[in-house]
Amino acid sequence: MFQTLNNDFEILEEIGRGRFGTIYRCFSPLSGDFFACKTISKSLLLDPTDQHCLIKEPKILNLLSTHPNITHLHKLYEDDNYLHLVMDLCSSEDLFDLISKSGRFSERDSACVFSQLMHGITHCHKMGIAHRDIKPDNVLFDAHNRVKIADFGSGEWFGGGEERVMMSGIVGTPYYVAPEVLMGKEYSEKVDVWSAGVVLYVMLSGVVPFYGESAQETFEAVVRGNLRFPSKYFRAVSSQAKDLLRKMICKDVSKRFSAEQVLRHPWVINGGELAEET
Known part of the structure; x- marks a missing residue:
């Protein structure tokens, strides 16, 4: 018992x-x-x-x-x-709530949250686990304001080394899900990198990169994967941040960054503070 x-x-x-x-x-x-x-x-x-x-x-x-x-x-x-x-007991406000309140984050604040998120995702991938539903609602904060990735109900084991396997099944959340998931293809842990890229895009701009009036239209926009940076929202965002977003929200999975590559990008290493302004 x-x-x-x-x-x-x-x-x-x-x-x-x-x-x-x-x-x-x-x-x-x-x-x-x-x-x-x-x-x-x-x-x-x-x-x-x-x-x-x-x-x-x-x-x-x-x-x-x-x-x-x-x-x-x-x-x-x-x-x-x-x-x-x-x-762990976390704050009642998740990342979605904070973005909703502030509209958008500075690059410094975005980098602080994003770096912790990517360290958590990198650990998952090293352990052979994909989260498969990375979104602001699943990014929580503890009493010390430290990022905590939550809700592994859609998580999946993909292994590592010779035991590595591809995943399948449509899971995730419309605005954040990677195109290969929606296309019914087998996919790798890089679906988390795409989703984390969308989270960063939202933190920096306050809007999602792919949008439709219905779930179906949103899915179609995601599958097209036509990433843009409207000047209304990205005028003050650095070229380094945009470069990182392009390498994460990349439809070609072979060219999409891994989680470890994201952590080595200059924008992440510099904490968004030394980013060159466009």
Whole structure:
């Protein structure tokens, strides 16, 4: 039998809600620390794919969560009706909320968030895991304002070295998903690089690079992959930042940067501060 959650934690107020789970703030009397508890109802997981995600996410988090930029899974509890994941307690405002409030970020602030995001993604890829749903909503911040990548429900193992395999299946979020995913092709972990590039584009401009009046029109715009930098939004953005965006939001996967290459780009290394103004 699994140890009951209530033996170790006091469950406090609800702080979030998703398709299958509710997130509560909780307190550990033993350590004196606060955490977030994601409670998933098994009764809502009718689709076999959803059931697979239920099993997969804790395994992925256990593998990855030693990294400072990935949400840490502290404890896992299960009973007949629920799965409880006790994780880092993060701010109520995610990156999407912050962009919505500010409109856009400076290059320095964008680089600060983006560098941490890419360090987390690079760690995932080194461990043979692709997130497959990188977007501002899944970029959280802890009490020290440190980036935490969350929600590995769409994550997939692709291996490494001789065991490396291509992935398949349409997952992700319309504005951020890579074109090869929508085209029904097999794909690599570079789908995360495309998505992270779109996140950076949004931080710098306050708008998405590919947009349609419907999901279908958005998908068609993504598949075309015609990347532009409207002067209305990018007049003050440096040429270095645009160069990095072109190398990440690149339809030709063979020319698209890897996560490690992104971290070696001058704009990232210089923290957006020494960027040449256009």
